[in-house]
Amino acid sequence: MKKQEKKKRCPWVKETDALLTRYHDTEWGVPVRTDRKMFEFLVLEVFQAGLSWNIVLRKRENFRRALSGFDFATIARYTNRDVTRLVADEGIVRNRAKILATIENAKAFLVLKKEFGSFAKYLYATIGNKQIIHRLRVAADYPSTSDEAIMLVKDLKKRGFSFLGPTVLYAHLQAIGAVHDHVIDCFRYKETLQ
Numbered sequence: 001m002k003k004q005e006k007k008k009r010c011p012w013v014k015e016t017d018a019l020l021t022r023y024h025d026t027e028w029g030v031p032v033r034t035d036r037k038m039f040e041f042l043v044l045e046v047f048q049a050g051l052s053w054n055i056v057l058r059k060r061e062n063f064r065r066a067l068s069g070f071d072f073a074t075i076a077r078y079t080n081r082d083v084t085r086l087v088a089d090e091g092i093v094r095n096r097a098k099i100l101a102t103i104e105n106a107k108a109f110l111v112l113k114k115e116f117g118s119f120a121k122y123l124y125a126t127i128g129n130k131q132i133i134h135r136l137r138v139a140a141d142y143p144s145t146s147d148e149a150i151m152l153v154k155d156l157k158k159r160g161f162s163f164l165g166p167t168v169l170y171a172h173l174q175a176i177g178a179v180h181d182h183v184i185d186c187f188r189y190k191e192t193l194q
Helices: 018-026 035-048 053-058 060-066 080-087 096-116 119-126 147-158 166-175
Strands: none
Touching (some): 018 053, 035 119, 053 060
8 A cells, every 4th residue: 555645835834733734725825806705814814913823723713703704894883892792702812902903994894895896806906916926945935024015004004904014914915815925845836826
């Protein structure tokens, strides 16, 4: 019986962590064009700021439950009562500033969606309507931000988004596949090219 060859993955994946491995293998870097999914990743990146991605990933389903399935239109209507509920929810990251930012970002998301037809159209138009492809080889090759992320953050902040910095936004662009950052020998490299 032939031994199954081990799949090569990006260097940040700890293969002993099944949840992280599954996330890498099925979601990270897969091009996303739907607003709801983009908003979900944006929310998760905001909550991840200053924390480990594993913490947020493990709490993802709790976030989904607590934040109305990441429905930005519903979240935009949250009141102080919802903020109190979320701050008390032990299943999520209970950071009041991040909770308030999520609500404000949902409101800004709706305004931007109305102006451009979708958040996805806005975002991709801002980066030239194409996936930014990097040819990374090792962990040290990963940038923490990019000119596109810096430009997007400035514009998003003018539009009322908060708790976003270039690093958080760059991580968002990687997660939604707008920036292709699988290393070239990762089995997902070719599969996620757009």
